[in-house]
Amino acid sequence: MTVYAAPGTPDAKVTFKPRYEHWIGGEWVTPVKGQYFEDISPVNGKPFAEVARGTAEDIDAALDAAHKAAPAWGKTSPAERAAVLNKMADVIDANLELLAVAETWDNGKPVREPLNADLPLASDHFRYFASAIRAQDGDFAELDGDTVAYQFHEPLGVVGQIIPWNFPILMAVWKIAPALAAGNAIVLKPAEQTPVSILVLIELIGDILPAGVLNIVNGFGVEAGKPLASSPRIRKIAFTGETSTGRLISQYASANLIPVTLELGGKSPNIFFSDVADHDDAFYDKAQEGFTLFAFNQGEVCTCPSRALIQKPIYDSFLDTVTERTRIAVQGNPLDTDTQVGAQASNDQLEKILSYLDIGKQEGAKVRLGGERADLGGDLSEGYYVQPTIFEGNNKMRIFQEEIFGPVVAVTSFTDYDDAISIANDTLYGLGAGVWSRNGNVAYRAGRDIQAGRVWINNYHAYPAGAAFGGYKSSGIGRENNKLALDHYQQTKNLLVSY
């Protein structure tokens, strides 16, 4: 067990600056209007840094820098860009503890997550796209004896990217890596709740890139995000966040006729067929663990398995077991590597989750576990903690239909295969799903019948860089991860040549 020292104390791994500016044109730039906002740590509910509050003027300055840098960067070879991406991956690996503590302090997640998952995934993402761009071929077709078609990939130019607060560094890297690999220059806006860990990363990697290729403008959605997403000076906008915000982004983009990638909300079903309990073995153990993952990252995961569907014959016994497993999950100081459940990312998010706990109780759901704010006492008493909560009810309830984005699972039973698929698909969303069965045929069919971009079969919450990720229905448009993501950041140039 390691308990990392809190930033600001003598042994701290990361020392935050009291004030963070925008990163534009390869340097720190003060906001044009001179305004700042406070970044508050969810660990203790206290402000720890001031951050530049961006406006349209700052977005314009960042777009100027990006447009200046884009032509030269776009002409570099895939091998040169791959070398840069690999260097950034090396820097993340070499600064794992520093970045993990920064991410935990900014977001509230247990430090074991960035140490073991978010950051290794982020560096692997850079390496994956470094390889993918080098392996990408053009296309050639002989149309007839005299005519051939050559197809080339070209960068789009300058692209905008807007990210949420739940995995600040990883969500940034999911977008930055393919865009840079494809040869684009970027203006990125972090979420206002969690800007600082990304700025700590920029301090480390900023000099590896030519000035202006990657620019960060901080600030709020309407003040900074909207001028970026609606600018006629970007050739694409990539967005991760709520479905309602995604609709706005899509409207802004349509006015400029530019493509969007939207990674939006979810209400993912996690389905447990009876045969998981046929034997009390490692597989059954893994399935139980799969249930408890609704509390992973405090449920602030777009693919949180927030609806659990359990087949009737095992409903009571399975739910008893997983309730006990969830009860003993360690909730505590996010800087302690033993902690499994940390703090919600912001006070607004805490309030939203608490309101859903009330809604669930009012609509008659049974509270099997939790159901309240968690008071961890001492230095953490002002932090944003919620008890992992298990509700029982039916799929028509709001707690089954609306994204809570907290450590809350809504559980119901199903009779047979068709019933399971019908409940699973009875949602506006289609981002993730889990299927647990020893029967390969059932699991495969369910994987195909569920309307979601990612179905985990006999596992959950794995995000390898090579596996395409994105939503059906109101969960989004386009895909991230996998070499497919390069297509979202490239033009196809066709030369039709007669000889």
Ligand code: NAD
């Ligand atoms: P949000 O939509 O409130 O904010 C996301 C980002 O958009 C922030 O940077 C915010 O400042 C910006 N923004 C807000 N209004 C804007 C506007 N009018 N114009 C431009 N930008 C604007 O979402 P959030 O609360 O930060 O994130 C949680 C949501 O993100 C959840 O719904 C979750 O499911 C989703 N999410 C999806 C994925 C995925 O890959 N599908 C991954 C992570 C999170």
